[in-house]
Amino acid sequence: MEAQTLATNLEQREITVRVKRFNEDKGEFWSEYKLSVDRFTQITEVLRRIKTEQDPTLAYRASCHMAVCGSCSMKINGEPRLACKTLALDVVKKFNTDVITLEPMDYFKPLKDLIVDMGDFYTRMFKVKPRLYPAEEVVKGVAEQRLKPEDQRELWKFAQCIWCGLCVSACPAVKEDERFLGPAAHAKGYRFLADPRDTLYEERLKILLDSSWRCTYCYQCFHVCPRDVEPVTTIKKTRAHTKFSKEKTDVMSTGERHVKAIYESIKETGILQEAKVYISTYGLATAITDMLHTMRNGKMKYALIREKKVNEIEQIRKLLGD
Numbered sequence: 001m002e003a004q005t006l007a008t009n010l011e012q013r014e015i016t017v018r019v020k021r022f023n024e025d026k027g028e029f030w031s032e033y034k035l036s037v038d039r040f041t042q043i044t045e046v047l048r049r050i051k052t053e054q055d056p057t058l059a060y061r062a063s064c065h066m067a068v069c070g071s072c073s074m075k076i077n078g079e080p081r082l083a084c085k086t087l088a089l090d091v092v093k094k095f096n097t098d099v100i101t102l103e104p105m106d107y108f109k110p111l112k113d114l115i116v117d118m119g120d121f122y123t124r125m126f127k128v129k130p131r132l133y134p135a136e137e138v139v140k141g142v143a144e145q146r147l148k149p150e151d152q153r154e155l156w157k158f159a160q161c162i163w164c165g166l167c168v169s170a171c172p173a174v175k176e177d178e179r180f181l182g183p184a185a186h187a188k189g190y191r192f193l194a195d196p197r198d199t200l201y202e203e204r205l206k207i208l209l210d211s212s213w214r215c216t217y218c219y220q221c222f223h224v225c226p227r228d229v230e231p232v233t234t235i236k237k238t239r240a241h242t243k244f245s246k247e248k249t250d251v252m253s254t255g256e257r258h259v260k261a262i263y264e265s266i267k268e269t270g271i272l273q274e275a276k277v278y279i280s281t282y283g284l285a286t287a288i289t290d291m292l293h294t295m296r297n298g299k300m301k302y303a304l305i306r307e308k309k310v311n312e313i314e315q316i317r318k319l320l321g322d
């Protein structure tokens with residue numbers, strides 16, 4: 001049995017690595033390399049061996065090789081991943097092919113080969129003031145403020161972000177809406193918004209709330225984060241603070257109306273009445289204008305679908321706490 005395990009561990013397999021590359025002189029181009037890997041070979045090791053043994057011109061970033069520094073983010077067979085947290089043979093098995101494709105992350109501008117410009121990402125991260133601002137007495141050392149275990153439990157997960165940018169590369173909203181701070185900045189922002197030791201609550205609300213209503217809840221950030229930070233959860237939790245805000249932007253008010261309309265639709269019928277929710281959220285005038293677009297695109301039949309109320313509505317109301 002032990003000899004069999006040893007044989008599996010030592011098994012070598014030849015793979016082909018296709019790398020999407022870029023430089024100022026040549027623009028975009030692809031390079032292909034062949035090498036043998038075993039079950040312990042991470043993609044960062046694949047890249048290190050290509051660079052040292054085959055092609056010193058290949059550029060990529062990696063430092064810790066243990067999912068801590070956040071520098072080896074890239075697309076591996078189309079999926080946003082950390083190269084050091086990805087084993088070459090796992091990719092081979094998952095995609096049932098000996099060809100592994102490496103590309104720079106989406107959304108970020110490539111600088112050279114797999115290295116991208118993280119400038120815009122850092123700007124967004126620093127917009128949320130990503131550090132604790134404790135009380136003056138604590139800073140002066142004349143008082144201390146301890147974090148209770150229950151607060152630590154709430155914040156721990158969201159403090160695990162390694163600034164790798166993978167969630168941002170997968171986020172559709174960040175590409176479309178420049179006023180959306182993006183999933184990583186929201187994770188970081190909420191981590192301090194919810195920290196009872198922090199003194200910038202009002203300021204943080206102003207920074208985070210409008211942006212939080214610009215997320216489309218597609219959950220891509222949830223799926224790709226290599227540290228299970230769940231940025232979308234922090235966005236939901238941030239939205240819950242809207243009631244404490246003195247000023248509300250249009251996006252925030254629309255968002256609150258939308259949540260209320262969904263709640264009332266479920267409470268009344270047990271289902272989401274899309275057309276009714278839409279009218280309650282955006283108002284009749286906007287709904288009529290949008291209906292004209294819907295008619296022009298031949299999709300009116302979907303807007304007119306009448307779903308039946310669920311049979312045991314009382315059960316649903318009980319779940320809602322009514």
Ligand code: SF4
Pocket residue numbers: 167170171172173174182183215216217218219220221222231232235
């Ligand atoms: S859930 Fe929101 S933040 Fe996360 S990827 Fe989708 S739009 Fe972006």
Ligand code: SF4
Pocket residue numbers: 160161162163164165166167168183184187224225226227228229230231
């Ligand atoms: S939230 Fe996750 S995916 Fe996004 S930057 Fe932080 S660690 Fe990376």
Ligand code: FES
Pocket residue numbers: 044061062063064065066067068069070071072073082083084085
């Ligand atoms: S090399 Fe540090 S996270 Fe991959």
